[in-house]
Amino acid sequence: VPALPQGYNLRRVGKEDFQDKNLFKTLSILTTVGDIPEPKFHALIEYWNDRKEIYNPMVITNAENVIIATGMLFVEHKLIHGGGKVGHIEDISVNPSEQGKKLGLIMIRNLIQIAQTEGCYKVILDCDEKNVRFYEKCGMKIEGVEMGYRF
Ligand code: ACO
Secondary structure, three states: OOOOOOEEEEEEOHHHHHOOHHHHHOOOOOOOOOOOOOOHHHHHHHHOOOOOOOOOEEEEEEOOOOOEEEEEEEEEEEOOOOEEEEEEEEEEEEOOHHHOOOHHHHHHHHHHHHHHHHOOOEEEEOOOOOHHHHHOOOOOOOOOOOOOOOO
């Protein structure tokens, strides 16, 4: 895994991240965040923290201690493959002012490393065509077709 720039850190999301809204700002680059009141945010963090073997919500902070990148590794515990585990990478977002500094790649490499430590036999994700080259640079390969059903 390549090293982060000086002063940058990778860590788990915490309840304190509600205050300055930088987590929400970074995620809004990716998609609609919607209205999340503080009690709902805290309940979700508790839900994730009670299930640390499943939920790995990670962020990168810059030298000013501001969240500028996000990523989630969700570990699915399966019956098949001898009760194996599959890692799912979700919600990758890098603030535009910090893009092109390998932070996306460092996030992905770290999530893959967590998946390996957790004993996953593979890691998968869904993405747009325009991001395929980025994920290939992270060492991933196209496998199959993404499908969805929207409500
Ligand atoms: N097309 C081609 N190559 C790319 C692209 C791209 N769209 N994005 C990055 N790369 C290349 C870089 O040039 C670099 O190559 P190099 O090693 O040869 O120099 C390598 O991939 C690593 O790039 P990073 O600097 O780590 O990329 P960055 O930190 O800018 O993050 C990301 C890339 C996450 C796609 C960012 O642009 C972003 O947040 N985009 C908007 C949100 C988004 O689309 N997120 C992905 C959703 S899919 C999901 O969440 C599962």
